Amino acid sequence: MSKRPIVLCLALFLMAGIIFTWPMTLDFFSSIPYTLRPISGFERVPLMPGDQLQSYYWYWLFSDNLFGNSSLLTNPYEFNGPAGPMSTVYANFPFSILYVLLLPLGSIGAYNGLILLSFLLCGLAMFLLARTWTKDLWASLMAGLIFAVFPYRVSHIAGGQLTGYVIFFLPLCLYFIEQTLTTGRKVYGGAAGLCFILMSWMDPHTSFLTTLTVGAYLPSRILLIQPFPLVQGQGWKRISFWTGFFGALTGGLSISFMFWIRFGNKTGLPFWHLDLLQPLILGVISTLLIWLYLSALFSRLTTLSFAEARLQMGKLFFIFLLLWLYALKSRINVPHLGLIVMLLCLGLFSFLLIAQWLKQRDRLLMFDRRRIWTVIIGVGSGFLIASAYLLYVRTTVFLPSVASKGRTIAEIRMFSPKASNFLFWQDINSERFVLLGWGLVILAVFGLIPLFRRNPKKPGHLVLAGVLAFLAAILTLGPTLNAFPLYQFLYQYFPFFKYSRVPGRFLMIGMIFLCLLAGMAVTTIREGLASRGWMRLRKWLPLMIILLVLAEYHTWQPLGISIMSMDNRIYKQIEKSLSDGKRVLELPIWPGDSHQSSAYEYTVTRTRKPMINGYAPVVVRDYVRQIFWPLFPMDYGEFKPNQVEKLKKLKVDLITFHDNSMVYPEKISPFPPRLALKRLMASPSLKFIDHDQDIFLFSTLPLRGGRNGVGVKPKTNLDLINDLSSKESIITSPVSTIFYTNYLPQETGRYVMDPLASGYYLLMDEKALLQGKMVPRPGAKGNVALASPGQDHPGYLVLGPNRYLPSGKYRARFRIKAGPADPLQEVGRLEIIQDRDKLLKQKVFLGREVSPFGTWIDVPLEFETSQVGEIRFRIYFSGKVSLHFNLAIIGFADQNTGPGVIEAEELLRQTGTVVPDTLASGKEAVFGKAGFHPPVFLCHGPYRTFKPGLYRAGFFIRLKDLSPIGKEKNVVLLEVATDMGKRIFSKRTVKVQDLKTDGYEPVRLDFNVPFQCEVGYRVKFLGQTDVLVDRIEVLDSGEGQR
Structure with missing residues (x-):
């Protein structure tokens, strides 16, 4: 093969890479992609946790092995237990060698360079394989382009998943097999075996896919696609x-x-x-x-x-x-x-x-036995070496990990796509995203049509590609095909099959053979056009098909970009302050397989300091048992003697806390991370050092009674526990958490929709709601749970989910409607359950407590927890009196309902950071920076219960400095709403001309609450100019007028 077609292909693949990763090249040296299709407003965000940060860390780690303080092929920075690193995972090598070669572009430029390089490698490997099958340059080029840019692979590389980078080894291995069978050269057989070895080192998933593919491909290739025998049937x-x-x-x-x-x-x-x-x-x-x-x-x-x-x-x-x-x-x-x-x-x-x-x-x-034995020996040798290594990995990595028994069928089914996902843009940015597109599927079907003709060319090629593409498509759907249980059979009986939880990776196999079928379809069509003398159409047809397929595959919107160039002085302080032999703990701590921990790996790339945390696809069970669970209460700000002693054993000297919804999501706690941060600051065993942006740095202190432990008589552990409990648990949050009926399971009763009860708008389709239409969304059950005597048996009307709550005194309120009932007649029972089976508090409510009958009443139940624990509630239906349930609200017992003053920094936050501000009432404000923070909510909450009536809210906001963008430009959108923002009572867009820079002035917003419900104040950052939010003051209509 001449070099000119190769150079042309590489140029086109590079151009496709630039187009399909746009706007990565605009921020080539300062940002990296993090997702294929970002949520609106998140197109450009600061340091987004995810697999892309983990990949960046692994590439950086190999460069540190070569040029830094760590030893070659070691990972001394993560999962550090009492005896050292607890993880045996070492990823991305030897692919990371290419990163080192690109380091002259800088660490971020080298990472982005690998993304563009993957387009060249994947496209070229597929081009070479297709060329051996079709002997057609343009058909092969089309196959290579499709394989390089198909959305599933682009989604993987944008998300930092290694499979998307190294999948080129699979078509490359098949190409070497073809070359061995064609030429008989041993070097090609050895190269095919080498592909096995390299993939086993880098990515067990790709290695497993290659084993399955070659195991099915090679025997069929030998049997089906040899030259036809000399004696042929006639007629x-x-x-x-x-x-x-x-x-x-x-x-x-x-x-x-x-x-x-x-x-x-x-x-x-x-x-x-x-x-x-x-x-x-x-x-x-x-x-x-x-x-x-x-x-x-x-x-x-x-x-x-x-x-x-x-x-x-x-x-x-x-x-x-x-x-x-x-x-x-x-x-x-x-x-x-x-x-x-x-x-x-x-x-x-x-x-x-x-x-x-x-x-x-x-x-x-x-048969040409010499060529067959050459390929078998080459591939077999590589397979045996790769298998030996993978067995070693299974013994040292998988068996001691939380995934030692593999994934359950139920877990795999959660990540399995539907058949419609093959043809439509569905479940984007999830593991169920497996788009093939109409164009490729139609081309592949055209490729199979010659098999139904009288005398097709290359029937063995077509049959082999069709069968393997079909099998790959079936396996991609996972265990969702209950009536065609091929996946379940292989899961049960095939070695290693149960270790992957994402069936979508089989799409990689299917894409190879669909591309081959598409290439052969184009070859057949071009031959037919040439036989008819339509030479011009023959030349332009591949280009037209390429443009149509590429148009279908492009998202037509920019990739999500994560900004990596912003500095943070906390990194420098860790680098300078942490002494040898000491470690860092980053909070919140995660079990080790959660993507939020990737933010901590980025910290390592800036500090080169070891940490307790880590992020890996398989985590050692001992880490979860011995480190995560003992330190887990610190996520809620609870730093008690057992945590102090644990950190001492782990040699932890510095602690960081991330006040960031991307690292500390509501999955951890229903309360803002600010609550945990304030409790840590109140701990006598921690010394607050500094904070920059959303990272707060602490150092550990000896466990004493005073703030810094100076001149204070040591206390007993019992005294210390009492002190810590009293200091930490009195720090509360104004935010309440709401449990809506629609999301709660039942043992008895049924769901109904009530437009005059809370949660009704949550049942509606969002697109229809924006158009003012009330159309229930698919799967919506109801916003009210109802049980009637004589119709529903006694039992639990609703069962709340398990949520971890920090220590403290709480008040739960259950919104119910019941009756009529006698004053002493039992209506039902409220229960608070702790740690799944311990009855913490219960209350039997009688008829006199739900009067007046037929109206919504909040029945309170207070409880207290002395430590972090799982809390859930249950509502028991007695079977004697009709009972309706709308929602439950849990908040700290010292918090009020209705109007009041709320500091913006105490609320939930999707964007922005808390910064010192002497002009703010609490000397702190929430800051949104234009061009840096995504345009979502700077604050939202606290979901206080309001009675029906007229109210006036004052949002205290100011500009950071005089804006050059014009007085008419929008700054923030203010909303007062219920149903988690779905039902808006009032809203207002604030412009530059409405705000000052030298002080906070209230921006007024009047609103009417039509029925008793939970109200949230929302300040949406519009991203056009820097802005600060101090507080929200709400008065009833009478006070507001005065």
Whole structure:
């Protein structure tokens, strides 16, 4: 092959890489991508946690191994336990060698350079493989481009997942196999084996995919795609196609019918149910592919042509008409009738198949044994070395980890796509995103059409690609195909199959063979155009197809970009202050397999200091048991003697806390991270050092009674626990957490929709809601739970979820409506459960407590926890009195309801940082920086309960400095709303001219609360100029007027 086509291909692949990663090249040396299609407002964000930061860390780590303080192929910075690093994972090598070669571009430039390089490597590998199959330059170029830019791979590299980078090894391995079988050169066989070895070092997932692919590809390649025997069948023009086709179709329908009946009887589903179409459709497709595979195989091993073999194989499938006897099962009581009939059909089919082969076998058939043995030895040697290494990894990494038993089917099903995901942009940025697109699927189908002609070219190639593409598509759907359980079978019996929880990775295999089929379709069409003399169309056709497919694959919006260039002085302080032998703990601490911990890996790249935290796909169980759970209460600001002693053993000297919703999401706590931060600051065992942006730095102190432990008499542990409890638990948050009915399970009763109760707007479709239409969204159950005597049995009307809460005194309020009932008649029972099975508090409520009947009443129940624990609630229906439940609100007992003053920094926050501000009432304010912080909510909450009435809110806001953008430009959007912002009572857009720079002035907003509900104040940053938010003051209408 000449160099000129290669150079052309590389140039086009590089151009495609720039287009499909735009605007990465604009920020090539300062930012990295973090997602394929960002949420609106998050197109450009500061330091986004995710797998991209983990990949950046692993590339950086190898450079540190070479040029820094760490030893080669070691990871001394993460998961440090009492005896040192607890993780044996070392990722990305030897692919990270390319990162080192690109380091002259800078660390961030080298990372982005690898992304562009992956387009070249993936495109080139696919181009080379397609060229061996099609012998057509333009068809091969199209296949290479499609493989380089298809959305699933681009999504992987944008998200920093290694599989998207190194998947080029799979088509490259197949290319070397093809070259070995074609030329017989040992160097190609060795190269194919080397691909196995390299992939086992870098990515077990890609190595496993390659093993499955080569295991299916190589035997079929040897059997199907050798030169045809010398003696060929004659008279192919007189051979009937339809007889063989109807035989295979009849056999497929017969087999599918039997499984259709069995599955329908087993599940009890009606036979027109969508799930029952699976065995019908997939069974027929599978049978047709088996028919074509056997036809290609017989045309290779016998003297029959492909058309003759196709006819003979099709006739054999008529045998499966006997399976229709299974329909008589309801009338004929024959035990195991289905098994007997199936074994009879398979036995007859196999007997006649072998007889046909013995009759028609090609006695002059020859194989090039030297080439076959060359490829087997090359691939086999690499496979054995790779397998030995993977067994070592399984023993040292997987078995001691939390994933030692593999993933459960239920867990895998959560990450499994639907069939519609192949054709539509659905579940983007999730593991269920597996878009193939209409263009590629149609081209692949066109590629298979020659198999149904009288004398197709390369039937072995087409059959092999079609079968492997189909199998890959089935496996991509995971265990969702209940009536076609191929995935479940392999999960149960195939080694290593249960370790991956993401079936979507099988799409990588399918894409290779779909690209090959598309390439062969274009080759066939171009040959047909050339035979008709349409040379100009023949030249332009590949370009038109390429443009159409690329247009379908592009998101038509920029990738999400994470800004990496912002400095933070906390990094420098850690680097300078942490002494040798000491470690850093970053809060909140995670179990080790959560992507939020990647932010801590970035800290390591800036400080080169070891930490307790870490992020890995498989985490050692001892880390979770010995480190995570003992230190977990610190996520809530609780730093008690057992945590102090634990940190002493772990040699922790510095602690950071991230006041950032991306690192400290509501998944950890229903309260803002500010609560935990303030409790840590109140701890006598910590010394606050400094903070910059959203990172706060502490140092550990000896456990004494005073702030710095100077001149204070040591106390007993009991005294210290009491001190800590009293100091930390009295620090509370104004934010309440709400539990809406729609998301709660039931043991009795039913759901209903009530437009005059809270949570109603949460049931509506968001797009329709924006248009002012009330259309319930799919899956919405109701905003009220109802149980009626005589209709519903006694039991739990709702069961709340388990949520970890910090220590403190709480007040839970349950909004119920009941009656009529006698004053002393039991209506129901409220329960607070701690740590899943401990009854912490309960209250039986009687008829007198729910009067007046038929109106919503908040029934309170106070409880107290002395330490972090799981809390849930239950509401028991007595079965005697009608009971409605709307929602539950849990907040600290010292907090008020209704109007009042709330500091913005005490609320929940999606963007911005808390900064010192002498002009603010609390000397702090929430700051939003234009061009840096995403335009979402600077603050929202606190979800206080308001009674019906008129109110006036004052939002105290100021500009950071005089804005050059103009007085009419929008600064923030103010909202007062309920139903978590879905039902807006009042809103106002604030402009530059409404604000000052030298002081806070209230921006007034009047609102009407139509019924008792929970109200949130929301300040949305619009990203056009820097702004600070101090507080929100709310008065009732009378006070507001005065």
